[in-house]
Amino acid sequence: MGKQATLQVRIDATMKAEAEELFEALGLSLSEAVRLFVAESVNGRRLPFTPHLSKSEGATSAFGKLRHYGNPAQSGDERTAWLKEQGSSDTGRPKAPLRGRSRDIVIVDKTILLHYLLDNDSRRSAKARRIIAGGAARAYPETIVACVAALENDYRVPRSLIGTVMALLADDVSMEDGAAVRLAARLYGAGKLSFAEHLLAARNILTGYPVETFSKPLSRTIM
Numbered sequence: 035m036g037k038q039a040t041l042q043v044r045i046d047a048t049m050k051a052e053a054e055e056l057f058e059a060l061g062l063s064l065s066e067a068v069r070l071f072v073a074e075s076v077n078g079r080r081l082p083f084t085p086h087l088s089k090s091e092g093a094t095s096a097f098g099k100l101r102h103y104g105n106p107a108q109s110g111d112e113r114t115a116w117l118k119e120q121g122s123s124d125t126g127r128p129k130a131p132l133r134g135r136s137r138d139i140v141i142v143d144k145t146i147l148l149h150y151l152l153d154n155d156s157r158r159s160a161k162a163r164r165i166i167a168g169g170a171a172r173a174y175p176e177t178i179v180a181c182v183a184a185l186e187n188d189y190r191v192p193r194s195l196i197g198t199v200m201a202l203l204a205d206d207v208s209m210e211d212g213a214a215v216r217l218a219a220r221l222y223g224a225g226k227l228s229f230a231e232h233l234l235a236a237r238n239i240l241t242g243y244p245v246e247t248f249s250k251p252l253s254r255t256i257m
Contacts, residue, residue: 041068095205096203096205096206101153140170149161149162151181151185170208172207183228193225196223198223200216204216214233214236214240215236
């Protein structure tokens, strides 16, 4: 048996608790699961799973999820009633026909994402859905930050709902630094900082790299 070494990894506390619960059900400790992951990677000279940027071509799980916020004439009571329905599946919605199934990457901006989520313009929203359903759409973190700011400030969407929908959007659209965006969406939904600040906190959690800041609220969030 070779010389033993210690590996220290920083992860989100909630994620750690969920992982421990999962691996306990599988008969493993978290440490044993990490050792198994490393051993399988080294032995197979590859990751023991297939990483992916987004769901398969045709995924549109986030389309129209904020539809009622795209209509400024919607009353508060109407929005509340709509929110109560969001636990139900929308599998009955007809799928938009896919055109041009090119796998070439297409960079999408804030306007595409907003029309996709809000479904507030029949022509533009349909085009946004067609682009994203094609499976080649890619969004960058700065676009996600701008999209979140617009949803919160211009459309008055609750933070918790934005966090949930951003996680769904990450399944539909390939995202640069997608793991950090997903975690930032989770932190943003339950936090008080801007999405850009939660994105920094997410990168700090995932990489362990320190973040230097003069912002006291951010400094209390980072590790």
